[in-house]
Amino acid sequence: MNNPLSTITLFFSLLLLQVLILNNILFLGFINPYVYIAFVFYYPLKENRIPFLFYCFLLGISIDFFSDTGGIHALSIVFIAYIRLFFIRLYLKKTAIDYPFFNLNSEPFGKVFNYVVTLTVIHHFIYFSFANFSFQNFSNVLLNTLFSSIFTLILFFLGAYIFKKKN
């Protein structure tokens, strides 16, 4: 995961997966997974965070281009990209020395689960709040956040499990 080529592959495969397949799922009419945030989880930890934030912004804005949402995806993915480090320190207890050796697959599942769930719920909550853009139908925002988070998490952990076995 540390070479740039696999980062680029991850970027484009997540983008195409999201816009061509996942955006059309609409389970029960409104539940949609947003698995592209896996980019935030799998991007290697580095001391210099500027490229990371920029790539996340680029991924978010590309998805916005396809799904006509203005800048909402970019807004929410940049937010979780920025606060990622805080949760890595909190749940996984990593310091600056551990960054080059950090690999999500080799961490204990319980800690990774907490970390991924927290970021996913935050991302979905920001996304749906801005997509709704008013305090009307606020219960819809909460329901959407809950159901879509569950859907995203199921797909993410299934995908993570499959690709872990291959490596």
Added chain:
Amino acid sequence: MQQIIYFFQKFKYFLFFLLLEIIALSLTFNNLDFHRSKFVNSANNLTGGFYSQYSNISDFFNLRTENERLSEENTYLKNLLAKKSYLDSLKELEFTVIDSSKFKQKYSYTAAKIINNNYSKQFNFLTVNKGQKDGISKEMAAFNSKGIIGITENTSTNYTRIQSILNRDSRINARLKNTNYFGTLSWDGKDYKTVQLYDIPRQAPLKIGDTIETDGKSTIFPEGILIGTISKINNGNTADNKVDVTLFNDMSNLGYIYIVKNFDKIEIKNLENNE
């Protein structure tokens, strides 16, 4: 000076983060404003090209329903034509227009294919495969044989983005069929099969099942395009006099649409602005 550089050094990640968030936020606000030209939308050549490739494949699954809809529309138009030729025969030949310069065409129609359709969000947009090249510009009506779809909003050379009627910013002039009682059609963002008609006069004889159609008063929509039937009437004395309208169109299953150009639009707009 040293202090400022030190400050930027210390908070560079946070400042960069703030910069990106402000860009994203301004794009979000920009996207909600109908009258501003937009940078982020699916009507550019890259995303439009992607979607039209994708819809070339997925179209095959909708051919049957699309054919049924077309043959229904053909039957309707054939019936209209039959009625018209009967009426013409009653009027004798003296009314036939020979001078073609006196013939006045008010609208022209362009057929377009929907290559991207949203209906589950609060602010929904559609993308179609016709653009400026085909004479499409901002604020033209989009509809199909079953009813209205929305208003064109952003165009590129080959693609156009349409603001769906399922968009909380959408406002369309509509009336009760066969009367002149009109109101404003908008959407509350809850159900993609139901839109709301506001401000229709209290004395209008509304009944459940009555048809709502577009009103010729706006310069965008031609008169008499179908919208839907009344499904719920608010009998209380509320200020906005809200009426629920069930759409004829299934907005989640759309194929080909028409885009209407109004030739008199500029003339009418100029006249109204002169006051």
